[in-house]
Amino acid sequence: MRSCLAILSYNISTKLQMAIMKNFEILRQEDNKFIYKKYEIVESDSSIALHFLYELHEGEVVTPFHHRIELKKDEKLSTDFSMDTAVFHIGLAEAISYYKIAAPKEFYIECGYLTQQQKEWFKKLYFNGLGEFIYLNKINVTQDDLVEFITANEPKFAKIKRETEERAIIPIGGGKDSLVSYELLKDVFPDSLLFSMNPIVASKEILDKHPDNAIELKRELDLAKILDFNKRGYLNGHIPFSSIVGFISIWLGLLYKSRYIVLSNESSANEENIIYNGQKINHQYSKSIEFENDFRWYVKNFVTEDVEYFSFLRPLDEIHIAKLFSEHAREHFFTFRSCNVGSKRNEWCGKCPKCLFTYIMLCNYIDDATLQKIFGKDMLDDEELRELFDGLSQSEAVKPFECVGTYDEVNYALTQKYKSYTQEQLPKLLQNYEPKEIFYKLEVDFEGENNLPPKFKEVLREQVAKLHL
Secondary structure, eight states, rough: OOOOOOOOOGHHHHHHHHHHHHHHHHHHHEEEEEEEEEEEEEOOOOEEEEEEEEEEEETTTEEEEEEEEEEEOTTTOOSSOOOOHHHHHHHHHHTTTHHHOOSSSSEEESSOOOOHHHHHHHHHHHHHTHHHHHHHHTTTOOOHHHEEEEEEEOOOOOOBBBOOOEEEEEOOOSSHHHHHHHHHTTTTTTTTTEESSOHHHHHHHHHHOOOEEEEEEEOOHHHEEEHHHHHOOOOOOOOOOHHHHHHHHHHHHHHTTTEEEOOOOOOGGOOOOOTTTTTTOTTTTGHHHHHHHHHHHHHHTTBBSEEEEEEEHHHHOOHHHHHHHHHHGGGGGOOOOOOOTTTTGGGSSSSSOOOOOOOOHHHTTTTTHHHHHHHOOOOOGGGGGHHHHHHHTTSSSOOOSSSSOHHHHHHHHHHHHHHSTTTOOOHHHHTTTOOOOOOOOOOOOOOOSSSOHHHHHHHHHHHHHTOOO
């Protein structure tokens, strides 16, 4: 178990904000409740729009939240089925962005029904998906006590039956992982569809290269109201965004009659950042194999058996992915973006954990001159990144709350890079670094815990066999 040290400097602004936030315990004592009022499917000749209405009740004060998703129609899409089951669940996953504002105990669902088994599933998702939120807000709550789902009295939804085809939908985020999946699968599955939600420049570029296979979705939060609550000191924090993408992607699979939803989550996503009150706090919970297994079970039992959700890169770790990226994605070296801070400006900020982690993962496989051109500097020679560097490489520190890999992966990469320098050449961050002579297993266990269908496992196995690590 890792000790709970001070949060890294990149979290200082968040910590200061927490100081003025409303206390969870006080909010729970007030007469608050959250309501998922309704969903609406609005179809026109050119698009499908999903409208969701939520309400936060604080005594007599009621705040409505309007959430919207829009998808342009194309010739590959078909709406000749009842999509209510899928859309209702999208709304339940999306609700977490608004629920967390006051995190009331009572969550009423007026537009649908959940069995007790389903309620327990969503209680687990909300509790673990809000783990980072719970930790940073110093909330003491159990999975049983966080939220109680109260639903309509009678069952409303049936599982959706759909004749899907052997086609893949690949979510594209603009970072290296989804680009590796895309590059490895594009020739084997040339009719794959590429999906991006509110795409950044990096992902839009990929979609624009394949306009006939692109799915671009627009998602609109009721952001002005969320920001107003934030200014007034209500609760704020990370949500399990990949679970939202999961439910939306199932809907897309049904619309496009595509059997496979191909994620790009690796084995490293399973490692927690810290343990708090006995709970594993994992920034990447909804990218973990635990969530993937839970989600697959839920979809099969309550939504549809005709769309399959899995991560193509699950057998791999970040070292394998970095090597594959360096060999298969050269055309994307100067366009990919994994930095959440700078992605909207289409740049690497050069100051966050994600930038430093990505640099470390690639530093043994892309030459220094090219890598420094990509990131704008030698990130290992930036002393201002010392605290982030320690957070990524030292297991006794709090692992940065970002989508970064394990301590072993970081130390393996750093040790390999360290060996490539003479003492006089060492960049600043490596000058006081002690190489870790740990056993690091580079062989891929394809029979380990993953959900790859045979044809996808065969592709990945073939590509990994070509690597020389």
